[in-house]
Amino acid sequence: MLSLVWKDIVAARWLLLLVIPLGIVQVAVMSFLPVIYIVAVLSFAALLALGSIAVEEAQRTELLWNSLPVSRGQLVAARYLTALIGMVTGLALGWVLAQAMARLASSGADGPSALIGLDAHALLFGLLACGVAVFLPLYFRFGAGRALLFCSAIAVATLLLVSLLAELILSAKGYPSPISDPEAWRAAAPALMRRLTEWLAPRFGRLLALFLGAAVIVMGVSLLISRRLYEARDL
Amino acid sequence: MTANGLRQDWLQLRRDLILHRRALLPAALIFAAFQVYFVIAIQHPTLWLVFTCVYLSFFTVIPPNRDDRFGATAWSCTLPLSRADVVRGRYVTGWALAAALFVTALALATFVPGSKIPPAVFMDPDRLLLAAAVATFIIALLLPFALRFGFIGVMLVAVALQIAAALLFVVAKITGGQNSVEGGIAAAFRALAAGVAALRATLSVPVFQLTLLLTLVLVNWLSYRFSVALFRRRDL
Amino acid sequence: MSAEPTCVLELDGLCKRYPGFTLADVSFALPRGYIMGLIGPNGAGKTTTLKLILGLLRRDGGTIRAFGLDPARHGAAVRSRIGFVHDEPHFYRHLTVAANAALVARFYRTWEYETFQRLAVAFELPLDKRFGALSHGNRTKFALALALSHRAELVVLDEPTSGLDPVFRRDLLDTLTELLQDARTSILFSTHITSDLERIADYITLIQNGRIVFSAAKDEILERWALVKGGRDLLARLPRGYFRGIHRGAHGFEALTDDAAAVRRELGDSVVIEATTLDDLVLYTTESEADA
Numbered sequence: 001m002l003s004l005v006w007k008d009i010v011a012a013r014w015l016l017l018l019v020i021p022l023g024i025v026q027v028a029v030m031s032f033l034p035v036i037y038i039v040a041v042l043s044f045a046a047l048l049a050l051g052s053i054a055v056e057e058a059q060r061t062e063l064l065w066n067s068l069p070v071s072r073g074q075l076v077a078a079r080y081l082t083a084l085i086g087m088v089t090g091l092a093l094g095w096v097l098a099q100a101m102a103r104l105a106s107s108g109a110d111g112p113s114a115l116i117g118l119d120a121h122a123l124l125f126g127l128l129a130c131g132v133a134v135f136l137p138l139y140f141r142f143g144a145g146r147a148l149l150f151c152s153a154i155a156v157a158t159l160l161l162v163s164l165l166a167e168l169i170l171s172a173k174g175y176p177s178p179i180s181d182p183e184a185w186r187a188a189a190p191a192l193m194r195r196l197t198e199w200l201a202p203r204f205g206r207l208l209a210l211f212l213g214a215a216v217i218v219m220g221v222s223l224l225i226s227r228r229l230y231e232a233r234d235l
Numbered sequence: 236m237t238a239n240g241l242r243q244d245w246l247q248l249r250r251d252l253i254l255h256r257r258a259l260l261p262a263a264l265i266f267a268a269f270q271v272y273f274v275i276a277i278q279h280p281t282l283w284l285v286f287t288c289v290y291l292s293f294f295t296v297i298p299p300n301r302d303d304r305f306g307a308t309a310w311s312c313t314l315p316l317s318r319a320d321v322v323r324g325r326y327v328t329g330w331a332l333a334a335a336l337f338v339t340a341l342a343l344a345t346f347v348p349g350s351k352i353p354p355a356v357f358m359d360p361d362r363l364l365l366a367a368a369v370a371t372f373i374i375a376l377l378l379p380f381a382l383r384f385g386f387i388g389v390m391l392v393a394v395a396l397q398i399a400a401a402l403l404f405v406v407a408k409i410t411g412g413q414n415s416v417e418g419g420i421a422a423a424f425r426a427l428a429a430g431v432a433a434l435r436a437t438l439s440v441p442v443f444q445l446t447l448l449l450t451l452v453l454v455n456w457l458s459y460r461f462s463v464a465l466f467r468r469r470d471l
Numbered sequence: 472m473s474a475e476p477t478c479v480l481e482l483d484g485l486c487k488r489y490p491g492f493t494l495a496d497v498s499f500a501l502p503r504g505y506i507m508g509l510i511g512p513n514g515a516g517k518t519t520t521l522k523l524i525l526g527l528l529r530r531d532g533g534t535i536r537a538f539g540l541d542p543a544r545h546g547a548a549v550r551s552r553i554g555f556v557h558d559e560p561h562f563y564r565h566l567t568v569a570a571n572a573a574l575v576a577r578f579y580r581t582w583e584y585e586t587f588q589r590l591a592v593a594f595e596l597p598l599d600k601r602f603g604a605l606s607h608g609n610r611t612k613f614a615l616a617l618a619l620s621h622r623a624e625l626v627v628l629d630e631p632t633s634g635l636d637p638v639f640r641r642d643l644l645d646t647l648t649e650l651l652q653d654a655r656t657s658i659l660f661s662t663h664i665t666s667d668l669e670r671i672a673d674y675i676t677l678i679q680n681g682r683i684v685f686s687a688a689k690d691e692i693l694e695r696w697a698l699v700k701g702g703r704d705l706l707a708r709l710p711r712g713y714f715r716g717i718h719r720g721a722h723g724f725e726a727l728t729d730d731a732a733a734v735r736r737e738l739g740d741s742v743v744i745e746a747t748t749l750d751d752l753v754l755y756t757t758e759s760e761a762d763a
Contacts, residue, residue: 003577010574011563018387022394029401040397047390054386058304060561066527068578069551145304149261156269163272179276180349235527 004070004078005085011061012052019047023090024097031098031116038124041098045090045128049083050135057144066235076140076227080219083132087125095121122208126215133215133222140230240323243316247324248331251298254307258297259332266290266336270343274350281362283344283352288366291336292373295329296381296389303385309471319463322382326459329378333370364447371451375458383465479503479538479625479657480524486532487519492681494519497533499676499686501625504654506647508668508689509661510749511678512757517661518558520678521629524659525555537625551579554618558630560610564603568613571602579621587620593646594639607634615643619650626650626658632667640664644671665749677752684756685729696752697731700724701742716755727755 009016023044030040056062065075098116134154138147167177175192176184200207252259270287277283302308311321344352356362376396380388435443478500485497494516501507509517522528524535526546535542542549562571568591576582591598594612597605605613611634618626626647632640648671650656662668668675668689676686685692699714706717706724714726728734731744 006577007574010570011566014565015387018391022391022398026394026398026401029398033401036401055563058386059563059565061563063527063557064561064575067525067550067555067557068575069547070578071547074547145258145301149258149265152262152265153268156265156272160268160272163276182278232529234529235522 001074001078001081004065004075005082007065008052008078008082011059012055015051015055016048019044019051020093023047024093027094028097028101031101034116037094037098037116038120041091041094041121042124042128044094045087045124046131047086048090049086049128049132051086052082053079053139053144063235072230073227076136076223076230079136079140080132080223080226083136084219087128087132091121091125091128119204119208122212126208126211129215129219133218137222137226137229140226141233240320243320244324244327247316247321248328251324251328255298255301258301259294262294262297263336263339266294267339267343270340271347274344274347274352276351278351280352280356281365284356284362284366285369287337287340288333288369289373291333291340292370292377293389294332294336295374296377297332298328299325299378299381300386300389312471318467322459322462322466325378325382325462326374326455329374333374337366337370360444364444364451367451368447371454375454379458379462379465382462383469477502478536480659481536482520482524482533483535484533485520485523485530485535487516487523487528488531492516494523494681497678497681497683499674499683501657501659501674503624503657504651505673506651506658506660506671507674507676508665508672508749509659509676509678510663510665510668510753512753515678516681517678518629519681521555521627521659521661524627525550525553551581552624554621554623554626556611556614556618556626556628556631558633560614562602562610562613565601567599567601568596568605569598571613572598572617575617576620581622583620583622586622587616590616590619593642608636608639611635612639619646624656626656628658628660628662630662631660632662632664640667647671665753669749675749677756679756692752693746695731696727696729696747697734698745698747698751698755699726699728699734699738699742700745701738705738705741716757718755727751 023040026040027037027044030037066072095116095118102116131151135147135151138150141147142150163179167179170177176188178185178189269290273283273286277286299308302311312318316324341357344350345354345357376392377389380392382388384391438446480501482500483498485494487494492514497516497520499507509520511517519528523530524537524542526542526549529543537549538552540549563574566574572587576584576587590596594616596609596613596616602610602613611631615628615631618628632643635643644667647658647660650658660668660672672689674687675689675692677684700723702723703719706719706726714728717724717726727747734742735744
């Protein structure tokens with residue numbers, strides 16, 4: 001299986017040689033803008049995790065690897081391991097860079113933000129793991145192109161669902177809706193954020209650990225599903 | 236632009252729509268679903284316009300990227316077309332897609348219940364020019380690199396844009412003496428808006444709009460020439 | 472300890488269904504140490520059969536035993552003993568030939584680096600050239616060198632000689648024949664260039680429209696099947712289906728029979744019976760389907 005991970009790295013090495021320096025610059029510069037930094041580091045880590053898939057698709061080498069003495073289960077497991085290594089590398093690099101840039105910043109007003117701390121990166125890892133857990137089974141079943149399309153559809157559907165749920169919860173708690181009553185929402189939002197922060201702060205560590213545990217379980221389930229789907233697929 | 240050139244462009248557009256409909260239709264449906272949420276959630280028409288134009292500009296690279304994946308780029312160049320014709324066809328297809336998606340977005344903004352984007356927005360030539368400017372800027376940057384380098388080119392442009400924007404903000408922070416980078420962002424946009432408003436006042440509105448339109452056409456043409464130069468150097 | 476089966480490959484009632492095409496009841500066996508040629512017109516099901524053997528497709532019915540194992544359940548073990556050349560070899564275009572070989576070599580415990588080097592020299596492969604810069608013929612040669620470098624017991628070749636120059640084709644056939652000297656290696660060779668099979672094959676299997684027309688020893692096939700030539704009036708007197716595939720000319724006919732001895736007995740001197748080639752078999756049996 002390690003040979004399969006190695007071949008992903010070797011096959012994608014030109015892509016990595018391009019992505020890593022650019023990603024480092026991108027992440028380093030954007031660590032001054034914590035909210036945008038999150039997007040930058042997520043996309044950097046996702047590229048490292050799944051970039052080799054783009055190379056495989058472009059070169060159409062899937063048939064080659066399936067003709068070698070490796071089982072489909074091993075191919076699936078190796079893909080997950082590659083993704084895991086990419087995610088951890090990307091996020092770890094991002095964290096190191098963000099801390100370094102924050103300490104180098106001349107003004108204290110833009111010092112290290114909680115959004116670029118270790119906890120935040122752990123949370124990002126969990127989110128990325130969930131995204132990978134959704135993408136990879138679709139990739140093994142339908143190929144990369146259609147998997148991306150389905151993932152986009154799932155993302156939009158999730159956005160719609162989450163906003164609907166948020167509306168319902170806020171309405172149940174007696175808060176104004178940010179969509180139907182934005183003025184009242186703007187007035188009430190600071191108080192709500194304060195209450196949320198006060199509730200979350202003492203529990204954050206435990207919740208984060210729970211979330212990460214759930215993300216790992218989701219990845220495991222995703223691996224099993226991917227394996228079943230890939231073994232049933234004609235090439 | 237000769238009649239034969241127009242005919243070739245039409246044939247290429249038709250070919251692209253037929254060949255790539257299985258990718259474009261689902262992507263367009265997802266775009267439409269997102270727009271339904273967006274027009275209800277977002278109150279700021281200009282923000283909606285800019286974000287929508289950024290989103291739909293990336294659709295223009297779907298046909299060339301798929302052609303690269305399936306090896307159809309080389310086949311296109313074996314047809315009785317010059318490389319310049321092939322590139323022009325890509326731009327025509329790209330802009331046709333962008334226009335179709337823009338019209339779809341406008342229709343959704345008008346007819347979706349609860350939409351916060353007032354229909355009067357679409358009657359405003361300034362906003363339409365802003366939409367054209369955003370789309371032109373992104374398409375003019377994306378297409379040359381997509382045609383030459385494929386998906387890697389698209390990635391390079393996206394990353395370069397992010398880095399350039401972030402560097403600009405950092406420079407604004409340092410030179411503008413802003414206490415926060417967010418303040419620097421706002422200052423940069425304010426300066427840009429003030430510059431455009433001053434130009435508009437100097438030139439008078441119709442002349443300004445015409446000048447802007449001609450500038451966008453020029454940018455597109457320069458991007459097209461650049462794409463042709465890059466594509467001619469590509470081994471297929 | 473159980474003995475190795477005498478047949479490296481056994482297909483029995485193999486079936487695969489696609490919309491518009493069905494591979495049905497495909498059965499043949501390849502004994503150890505022999506070469507089998509797989510022939511048939513385009514779209515007959517040759518590549519589908521080979522992919523089923525490799526475990527790249529799931530079968531809808533029947534059984535496959537390769538080295539006594541089921542490729543669907545023991546895919547990795549089966550493929551470790553098979554060297555496969557696809558009709559269109561896909562490797563990493565941006566990596567050199569040597570780098571691609573190094574990636575593949577890691578997966579074979581029986582990989583022989585010296586053998587690969589020797590084959591690369593014999594095939595005149597530029598090891599430091601990017602795979603994407605190779606011609607179609609050189610890409611096939613590279614895939615062949617890989618397939619022959621890990622002491623495979625079964626070498627499966629899907630149209631390996633298309634795109635190769637006649638000189639290299641001759642050398643390749645000699646190389647394949649040499650492989651059989653150890654009586655351990657078997658070869659399954661799918662091709663349109665039937666003259667190659669007439670030189671080296673021991674067994675021939677003809678597939679058409681997803682069905683086996685025949686699978687037997689080459690000499691037996693060439694003895695049993697023959698071309699028959701005669702007058703049109705004779706053709707009118709014979710029952711429909713007497714021949715397999717008929718060419719009607721202005722004054723006579725040419726047809727294929729699968730029982731030359733019977734035709735000789737029944738029609739005697741009223742027809743001319745000639746030896747057939749594998750090309751004729753494919754051609755006339757295809758037209759027989761069209762006639763039906």
